Amino acid sequence: MTGTTNPICPAAAEIRNTDWSDTPLGSMDSWPPALSTMVSFMLDANVPVWLAWGPELTFLFNDAYRPLLGDKPHALGKPLKSVWGEIWDVVGPLIEQTLAGESVYIENALLRVERGHGVEDAWFSFSYTPLRQDGAIAGLICSVWETTGQVLARQAQDFLSQLEEELRVLSDSAEIIQLSQRRLGEHLKANRVGYGSVDVTERFFITDNNWTDGQVDNFNGTHDLAAFGPEIHGALKRGEPLTVDDVNADPRIEEGGQAAFAYLQTRAALTASLVKNGRMIAAFYVHCRDSRKWTSADTHLVQDVAERTWSALERAQAQHALERANRELAQRVEITTRDHDRLWRISQELMLVADHSGRITSVNPSARRILGLEPDAMAGRLLTDFIHPDDIDSTGQEIEKLAQGHTTLAFENRYRHADGSYRTLNWTAVPFEAHIHAVGRDVTAEREANKALRDTEDALRQAQKMEAVGQLTGGIAHDFNNIIAGIVGSLELMSIRLGQGRFNEIERYLTGASGAAKRAASLTQRLLAFSRRQTLEPKPTRLTNLIGGMLELVQRSVGPEIDVRTVATDQVWTTFIDAGQLENALLNLCINARDAMPTGGTITIETANVGMGREEAARKGLTSGEYVSLCVSDTGVGMAPEVLERAFEPFYTTKPIGQGTGLGLSMVYGFAGQSGGAVRIQSDLGKGTTVCLYLPRYAGPDIPEDTAPQETELPLAKGKETVLVVDDEPLVRMIAVEALEEQGYTVLEADDGATALRVLEMDRTIDILVTDVGLPGGINGRQVAEAALVKRPDLKVLFITGYAENAVLNHGHLARGMQVLTKPFQMEALIERVSDLIALK
Template identity: 40%
Template structure:
């Protein structure tokens, strides 16, 4: 029988169906294969081919001596990437990767033995990698017309996905079983309304004392749980289908049937389990034993409360009672309290008692003999633990005594001791049972802390009493030291005065001799009418007066009571202007080198005082290099002082400019450096120095917010460095001495207040000669009367130190109440800082220090009045 073929020719009936594989088999050139064309195939093969092509199950046929391969569409997914070249090829070639596994099976089928396997693993190459695939299949022999087996017919289903899924599920089950067994929390599976225990992990078995519980109901396995209500909870969960969660629940469990009940604390959950229909079929139980955690929390809270009591306690008895109360509540004992042991009277007095209803007094005094053999431990301060007071064999008297205060299991712990007394902390259970290590540890810690706190308070009290006594002793000793210190200060003062008078008397006598001698010569020449050369005597007298003024300035600088006139100053320019003076002062044997830093910062200092300081340091350097001479180097620099460098120089961190004078002289020893700034200290021969030069330099530097330091080695020379704070701004031009003629006024009124008539007369004469109208007063009250008249006053000139109960600053302040714009010029011989505001003058006020040149006074008056006009 034939049908119309794909190409219009006749097609055998058995190749008529089959979808894609049927089409390919009809178009295949079978004549080129060992099995020839389909028309030669035996009838049985034709029938199987037709069945194969029409089947939806994966089927194949391997026919002939070479087992030529053919299959249907349903088998193509199994072929995968082998499909394109498989049709008409030998089966061993098509399945070369699997042939070691399936080849022997084909041999058995060709011998007439059908084969059937499920989930057979077969190694296959897929996508370039060898993988293990699994198959269900049956291999059956195919016979020709003579009954000879000529091929193999197979039905195949790949089960790889199923096998892997089952394997994965098995692994998950094994993993779950391991987790179930190894879980730190206890777990159990209960089934049915009777709550039969089907599964329980080792943690659950440990909780119930490893009793045989599997297969039993909860009621049968754990009868103690029934009375505590846990079976009722299980019933409710099973009936309602709602989970139950408990936290820190207390439960009593037996470690073995009939054994003692052990109280435990549990966190747990009862979770209902539902079947496929949604009905509750069992309960999953899971939880953790938190007994130790609860005990630790109780212990922590007890110690926190005890710590609060310790901070506030005053009476040791109250603290002992508080400790008993805290322990009684925490350990849930039937009775707690404290007593007192009197070692001399050999008695124990139960002082105070605490129990659940509250505080009660427990009267009674026990004799030592009542405590039997325990009393020696108590007297020695050792803890006594009695597990069963009534059955203890050591002392019947002890049992009777403890029974009298309802004691069963008992703990005695000494907590305080003073002389012959020991406060005794006691606890007892209502029922005799062993004390756990945790309970005893808490008792010991509370007792130790109570004892330590009481001892600390005792020591503090003794220290307070000792401190009070010491304070009296210290006050007496301090008074004695003050007296000695005052006596020493007076002796030092007298010694300093002696040193001062020794040096100053010499200097001032020389200066006074020069002044008086030149004035006498001037007087003699004038009397004789000899007027030639009089200027020489005047210059000599004025020079001596100026040197006397400089010596006074040294004294003021040393006392740090000098009023400075700080101005923004260009230090390099100031030093340059002094160069000739310095060279003349140090003499021709000394080489002077000045190294000025480029871009040197300005400093806000008193220029004249800086000049005096530099000249003083250069003269000291000259003397250090006598008689052979040497070199003086004056060097300026900008300096940043960090925290460490500033601390070394006793300054605040910040920006400073330094002026260093270095000589090549003999240097200083450490002992000399340590005393160099001390007043009246000098290394010069007697009569050649007052010892005030470096004191003046030091006073000027500190008053200016800076510092002076000495760097020296014996035989290597000395460097004296001045550190002055930087001024952020422009420096003023340094002026020379004010020697020009005084300026003239225009009839302005100037009030002069000075208690020295000669000085007042000089100032008034200068004012008249300069075109001003002077008014004068001898003290402050007289000057204020003139101001009170309302007379015109353009400028007030007042001495700082005045008689009459008012100093110059007080007069100026009073005058400015009604005349706030009044200009004031203070003149002073000692520059009392307190009178002019600690060295800081208010706007419109200036100061001049006596002695001063009359021309300088006139110029200062002119400047102040011109500013008044402006």
């Protein structure tokens, strides 16, 4: 069991260090294989999983599940019922159902759980699956996701949508406030909810007619916010949401503040202040007479209700102001008729008046210029007689809103011109008594210009995509044609020489064909790196150690006329990467830097720790967090802006034909992205270039200072074991089988996952499984291995893959006794990996 647990997994360490002899499970050494396998599976899972085993359903769980326990007392190794006793009336029957042999799946179940802070409502989706030992059900395993956040968010959204609809029909400020208070109080099951304004000093809060559930008093009137203490008052003035779970336990609240809350019969409070133009103008508060654990969902909800209430009040005030202005306008109509008529006649915009049914009563003369219609011809007709058929429904809805007293701003529809074409009009309209007054601006030319611009931009983007695809495919074809020509030519000459009996020249052609094949493999790896599909084997790596081990190789590669320098920040963080691929990337960057300095110069390799905020990270295409930077700078010729823009494009190179593939920087770009990082270039003509890789910091345990493997050259031992080779490519399978048989191994073979499983079901010894990851028939190599390990826990596994199937390979996290080998590979590498795995105890 010890060998199957993840050494850096806290849950694995806790299980390993627990004395199980006093539990129904007994000592770990005596655990049945099925239990050990499922515990290993559980610990490898990156989602919350627990399992219960034995007569008392002894409880075990992984690290992802631990947060769901909260602050519960120690649960590992306890009977399941004692851990979750408070919800046993709900889950107990489901567990009995599972132990009877039936799997269970429940979605968004409401459970009242106790996680160290009192009973709380929480929602979970989970599945129960029975576990068997020797054909009998010995326990169950559960995958579980807490969905409380999603459920509360959905409930909050439904609540806010309903509140928005109810507020929309109100125009009285007191009714708006009363509705918001009551609905929020009932939703949160609070004792008191209130909304109020703040005076210009931002100190005195005035609330009137707040809502209560009848268990506390109203306490309407003016309240001194300073009485609650400087921290509380300061947070409110800054617009920060204030949550107090327990007045008596909150360190921000001094004795005077506690007295103020006690006077208000309040033990827990949540307040959202509204700060507009730098000043606190109002606040929405929720009070409970008992302590309460507020959630972030509660905070966001109260903030949203406060903003919506304020907006509804602003709308009501604006509507009242508009109505008042309309009334005043009506009183002055007789005085201003002459000016109105003048404006009506000379306005360049279309002005019309219609009743609430949409029938036009009058139109200004601009109708001739904009629509080619006489105003008298439009009067008395419905607006819909002139509107584009596709815009009739939306226009009808807007007329209904105006009839209900709402103002229209920036509404657009299309009107038919006398010549049969359509004009797009942008409308502003207000309701006045029984009529609608509207002003329409002709924006047809503006919209057509915008559409033409968008079409041009789309065409340009499409052309750029096609150019990139053409360049990529052309570059691949060029390089592979050269390689294929070398291979085909060598094979043809070998055939001719064999026919002539000239065997002494065969080795030269074999060397040429082999070299061309290796160049093809290298090109494929560069393409996979660019497309982020190469298979990576990441591990914790210190860049200072890696760079130090490469300095001699870098110096030899760039030549004596180039001075190579290193600059390292003290205690550079560890990063989690494929060290071999990073070495290739670093060597590529140094060779590019050398080529940019034909007369010599200086290459500087610099590492540093970098913490990035959200904005800086976004500029680099990353998420905020901690990164390790690796920068390679040169003092060379630099790049022109047009070259810099295309630097990462595949097969783009400024070097002479035959001196560069154009895949170096694109490979570095793809490797950095696949590793969770990014790469950026800064360059100035005549001043040099700096290329920086940003790689995520590794958050796991420290690694030893000297992690370089000790290379030894030992002869490979002849094998006597049995190997199962699974690959759907006959030629690859044939070569692998013959190479292993020459080493003395007994080799079985299969061409797909289903056949491999049938072979593994046979009653014969199989020591190692060598399988391709991508297999036909719906069963991949990882699934074959997992199924085999259930009955053959000591089976060693070597995965073979042609490109990045990391998701299938558990994102590079392989258990002990498993390795991965990337195609194409030499037979010596295959034999060495098999030998190493068999030797592993």
